[in-house]
Amino acid sequence: MEPVLDIMARAPLFNGLSRDQLEALHAIGTVHMAEKGQTIFEEGEAADGFYVLLFGKIKVYKSSMDGKEHILHILGPGEPFGEVPVFIGANFPATAVATTPSKLLFFPRKRFIDLISQNPSIALGMIGLLCLRLKEFTHQIENLALKDVAARLASYLLALLRDQRTSSNRSIRLTISKSQLAGVLGTVPETLSRVFSRLSSAGYIRVQGPEITVLNPEGLQEVVTSGKWG
Amino acid sequence: MEPVLDIMARAPLFNGLSRDQLEALHAIGTVHMAEKGQTIFEEGEAADGFYVLLFGKIKVYKSSMDGKEHILHILGPGEPFGEVPVFIGANFPATAVATTPSKLLFFPRKRFIDLISQNPSIALGMIGLLCLRLKEFTHQIENLALKDVAARLASYLLALLRDQRTSSNRSIRLTISKSQLAGVLGTVPETLSRVFSRLSSAGYIRVQGPEITVLNPEGLQEVVTSGKWG
DNA sequence: ACAGCGCCTTGACCTGAATCAAGAAAGCAA
DNA sequence: TTGCTTTCTTGATTCAGGTCAAGGCGCTGT
Numbered sequence: 001m002e003p004v005l006d007i008m009a010r011a012p013l014f015n016g017l018s019r020d021q022l023e024a025l026h027a028i029g030t031v032h033m034a035e036k037g038q039t040i041f042e043e044g045e046a047a048d049g050f051y052v053l054l055f056g057k058i059k060v061y062k063s064s065m066d067g068k069e070h071i072l073h074i075l076g077p078g079e080p081f082g083e084v085p086v087f088i089g090a091n092f093p094a095t096a097v098a099t100t101p102s103k104l105l106f107f108p109r110k111r112f113i114d115l116i117s118q119n120p121s122i123a124l125g126m127i128g129l130l131c132l133r134l135k136e137f138t139h140q141i142e143n144l145a146l147k148d149v150a151a152r153l154a155s156y157l158l159a160l161l162r163d164q165r166t167s168s169n170r171s172i173r174l175t176i177s178k179s180q181l182a183g184v185l186g187t188v189p190e191t192l193s194r195v196f197s198r199l200s201s202a203g204y205i206r207v208q209g210p211e212i213t214v215l216n217p218e219g220l221q222e223v224v225t226s227g228k229w230g
Numbered sequence: 231m232e233p234v235l236d237i238m239a240r241a242p243l244f245n246g247l248s249r250d251q252l253e254a255l256h257a258i259g260t261v262h263m264a265e266k267g268q269t270i271f272e273e274g275e276a277a278d279g280f281y282v283l284l285f286g287k288i289k290v291y292k293s294s295m296d297g298k299e300h301i302l303h304i305l306g307p308g309e310p311f312g313e314v315p316v317f318i319g320a321n322f323p324a325t326a327v328a329t330t331p332s333k334l335l336f337f338p339r340k341r342f343i344d345l346i347s348q349n350p351s352i353a354l355g356m357i358g359l360l361c362l363r364l365k366e367f368t369h370q371i372e373n374l375a376l377k378d379v380a381a382r383l384a385s386y387l388l389a390l391l392r393d394q395r396t397s398s399n400r401s402i403r404l405t406i407s408k409s410q411l412a413g414v415l416g417t418v419p420e421t422l423s424r425v426f427s428r429l430s431s432a433g434y435i436r437v438q439g440p441e442i443t444v445l446n447p448e449g450l451q452e453v454v455t456s457g458k459w460g
Numbered sequence: 461a462c463a464g465c466g467c468c469t470t471g472a473c474c475t476g477a478a479t480c481a482a483g484a485a486a487g488c489a490a
Numbered sequence: 491t492t493g494c495t496t497t498c499t500t501g502a503t504t505c506a507g508g509t510c511a512a513g514g515c516g517c518t519g520t
Binding site for chain 1: 320356
């Protein structure tokens, strides 16, 4: 298993920190394990610290009483979560569940705030992270409020294509199940499935299980911006 | 007109700063005026700083090409905006327009980052602000993704009631037009109007222009949580 | 007072997407 | 392989809410 410090060093939050600073951080954190399906924290629970994911995959979501859930984030190694209530002294605003066996680093609230108060570079890292989250959320709100499901999916696929651009090819692999993707896009599996087949038969993409080939990126972009296609 | 420093002192972002620190901040900012309807910045524009509203009212929104707009924030005096791109070196993710004549303080990016690097208390204030925004956005996403318009309106009214609780009475006043409210709630004026009258005839509220009397807060809470009502 | 203009309301209609209900694939265990 | 479970797809139906269109109400300024 890769050393904890190396994973931390790669996390954007801790970008540009010296080895000494990382050691100091590591010293105030405690390692936790979570098995698949385990709840890390639940919406409304009191928060006395936050987590950094070292290994595994976490989904953070909101759910309504009638069982529907909307996924806010799917997190991979190096990403922090549950940081919001640390700074406003409130409860967790959402629920976090491990979707694979995971390893977490937990930072207690008070000690982390002390550290940050003396360490402007960590503070700036935290600010950068929060701004990134805000931008993502802005995008999510925009999608939910003004775009239809096809546009949301197209936007998601183009983002994936941008991120996992393995040199030249236009094939991407979904890192989450289609049901989960439906949750991320604010819809249900049935609808997502239909949209996939509409985009397929329109010739924009080809779908083979979790393998998506983008045949016509410009077309997808059209779907995102104008919502019309053909 | 109230001195700029006093307004800044009241802003949560600058909470707990000494007079000296406020002076330093003020020194790096420049005052701008905006008339009603004037655009402060537009989505996609390069951002080289952010603003604090001193006086007036600002709406920050996303719009789609077919003219629909979704309002992300309506800001009052003391509130900062456009701070996200300062820290991730990107363009403004949304558009800001003055809805009344307004007075703004503009902080150039570089000088503000310098200041924050040496001033952990400003950094913490900024972190707190960003976390608050994230929490609001989380709530907004939850509303858009899993609640119907009636629940969103009920939630909004209850929040207003909590905020402007003028001692004992249950009457609140909308600070924005109903069309704007529709934009905030992610719907259109027609639908909002219908929901208002449904809630009225169900006996939960009474509406007289911008004056809303909440007759049955528990009932409204029911609408928010279960989405069902009588 | 009256005209003119925003803003709000109401009605009729339409459509995107959720729901309900079966199946079909695809994993996985024994 | 054979079941068994989980995930995905497809079809039929329903419904919330958006769109289009037509007034109504309450402003302001003249």
